[in-house]
Amino acid sequence: MAYNSNSVNISVEAPIENQIQEITYDGQEIYQAPLTLSESLAKYAQKIDFSRALSEINVKKESGDNSDDSKSDGDSKDAFQSNLWPWDSIRNKLRNAYQEVCVLSDVLTIAKEKRYMVLDPVQQEPIETKPMVQIYARKKALTGAASVLLTGAERLKTSQNELLRNRSTPDFHIELLRLRQNWRLKKVSNSIIGDLSYRTAGSKYAQSGMFEVTKAEEEEKSSSPPSSPMPVPAPAKSNSSLRVTVPSELQGVAYIEVLCQKDQEDLCSANINLLNSAPTTANPDVHWQQKLEAAQNVLFCKELFNQLAKEAVQLQAPIPHMVVGNQIMATVLPGIQLVIGLCHSTSSEKKSSQLTPPPSKSDHDHVLEHSLHQLLREVHHKNTHHPFPHPSSAPLGPSKKRYLAGPMAADRYELLEMTQSETLLEQIIKQAQHFFMRMRTEYVLDTIAKEVKDPLISSHWNTLNSPTQSCVKINISTHGYDAVCRTPLVIHVGEKSLKCICRDGKVMHMSYEPQELRDLIFCHINQHQILAVQALAKTMGWQFLGNSNHLGLGAVEPLGNASSCLLASPIGDRLIAVRCEPQSGVQVSVVHSPRTDFFPSRLVTERKWEHLGGQFREVRLEKMEGRNFLHKMELLMASLTSNS
Amino acid sequence: MTTPRGLPQSKEALLKSYRTRLKDDVKSMLENFEEIVKLAKGEHDTQLSRMTQCEQDTYEMHVRAANIVRAGESLMKLVSDIKQYLILNDFPSVNEAITQNSKLFRTKQAECDQKLMSLRDDMAADLYDLEEEYYNSIYK
Secondary structure (H helix, E strand, C coil): HHHHHHCCCCCCCCCCCCCCCCCCCCCCCCECCCCCCCHHHHHHHHHHCHHHHHHHHHHHHHHCCCHHHHHHHHHHHHHHHHHHHHHCCCCCCCCHHHHHHHHHHHHHHHHHHHCCCCCCCCCCCCCCCHHHHHHHHHHHHHHHHHHHHHHHHHHHHHHHHHHCCCCCCHHHHHHHHHHHHHHHEEECCCCCEECCHHHCCCCCCCCCCEEEEEEEHHHHHHHHHCCCCCCCHHHHHHHHEEEEEEEEEHCCEEEEEEEEECCCEEEEEECCCCCCCCCCCCCCCHHHHHHHHHHHHHCCCCHHHHHHHHHHHCCCCCCCEEEEECCEEEEEEEEEEEEEEEEEECCCCHHHEEEEHHHHCCCCCCCCCCHHHHHHHHHHHHHHHCCCCCCCCCCCCCCCCHHHCCCCCCCCHHHHHHHHCHHHHHHHHHHHHHHHHHHHHHHHHHHHHCCCCEEEEEEEEECCCEECCEEEEEEECCCCCCCEEHHHHHHCCCCCCEEEEECCCCCCCCCCHHHHHHHHHHHHHHHHHHHHHHHHHHHHEEEEEEEEEEEEECCCCCCCCEEEEEEEEECEEEEEEEEEEECCCEEEEEEEEECCCCCCCCCCCCCHHHHHHHCEEEEHHHCCCCCCHHCCCHHHHHHHHHHC | CCCCCCCCHHHHHHHHHHHHHHHHHHHHHHHHHHHHHHHHHHCCCCCCCCHHHHHHHHHHHHHHHHHHHHHHHHHHHHHHHHHHHHHHHHHHHHHHHHHHHHHHHHHHHHHHHHHHHHHHHHHHHHHHHHHHHHHHCCCC
């Protein structure tokens, strides 16, 4: 039976026309000779692989009837196996169809015989209706669905309740709102990114201050496995439901250390730190506000230091500035260096070890650090606040002066002058110089006040001053005779020089050497003594005969000149000469003329010659009574006057 | 949130997506509930056996219930997303906060300045007196 089905016809029609082999020049077409039957059979047989199916059948049947056919097919298969593959699917389909048809025919044959198999109609099962079971099943299904819904609702409820219960920890969104009000935030795909750089405030520093905002619980879940040894996340959750992640280079605490060294010995040190009581920012349970502020401070310090280092390299100072690692060294005054260092500690242990030494070092002068901050902030401010009016078609930035340069026809020199601006480092060096100048001036004035007791030297520092300019007023007066005479001096302390405005309006310029100021003050003390004596003489009714501030007589002084004056008593019979030297102090001499008793001698025969004066006799001032020089002089004059 | 005219395309799309999410979730809740009710009613022609049908119904109900829960949670997420969006993009309120902050800091600054000034004046006056006293005394 299976064998019969083997003779399924496949009708393949050959094209009616034969293929053209060649067309001759006279237009005659030469056709290919049509294939003979056996040739075409062989051709089609080549394309179909019956081999496997046939061989299986052959094994099953064990009949040798069509052995010729199978043999020939097997031969053709052997010969053309390599060409069979393009027809593989067709072969498979044909084979499957063939198999199925075989099976169908077998079944039909068996069924028709009715000897081995009978086909009976299938009795349809009556539907058993058990309503209760169905209801129970539905009920169960609904219960299940309801429980799913209830658990879902429960979950929502508990989450809501938790929020209500934990009123102490604000909601994530409320925290986010607060964060948003204080910091710049934006949403980038799924994460919230913030910016803590000073760029909006005018900074042009390249480093970005990006930070990421995440929800605390989520963060905890994701990060708890790696950071399991740290027990800190738990308190973090209780503090805030929001977490900020700051890049590692901005973590920790940074400050700028300003040290003034005099030959490797610290004169003063200052530490810049906005957050002196800064908490450890590496610790996650710190509030985000503090964390962000600390990070911002780090960024600011970095920018400041970067700027300073850049300027230190660019500036051409007579003594070149040095930039080594995190330190900049600049020479302020000969022998005095300004050291600016950037300290950045990331871990809390390091921080504590670094933060503790500065307080023990010395009393800080926070002025320098503060002015450093101020300087950079000023730069930022200038970057954003351009002078009005803003041009509509010109770049912002040039100063107002430069806008006017065109209309005012400024020349090259003026333009060059406009482009020069002071760098931060120059400014801070100037401030440091001024700081030293002030310190030195204070020291000189105080030591002189201590050394010199007789004329009182009192100095009053002006309240109004600038970081690079201050002013001190010095009053030289004598105790008890303030009304009689006082010598005021004003000293302007600049960056590298001093300017002294004297009593008579003379202006003296001095360098940074303290000795010059010292000499000047001593010179003025002498002048004061002489002037005071003159003024006193006037009040006493004595006559002022003459004075000289720069006496050419006597021993040569190491500094300045001696000054002197000559006074005469009201009736002119007595003279007092005062000589003031910076070194040896005051000398007073007295002469009587004419003397009360006259004894004519061989040389001076008449009394009238006594009016010419005579020998000066020095008064031993230290033996005299009186609190101070002027008092002694007063007593002296009084005694000499009363005698006459 | 009413959208002002100058809203960029992406923002518009985002808002639209929020709206569609809301509608989809609500619709999904409703539809799933309706389906559950329909299933509870039963009575549909089927070629499956009773037990299989019951099992299938049970399973379908569970899935639909779970869908409702999911839609609910999705709504919660939507609420939180909208909150976040509002917080991050509500520039008028941010500006207000900034203005308020700057005002606060300005007043603080003025206060500090004033205090510092008065302190400076006091100190200057006292310093003058002290300097006077110091330099006029014999103890230096």
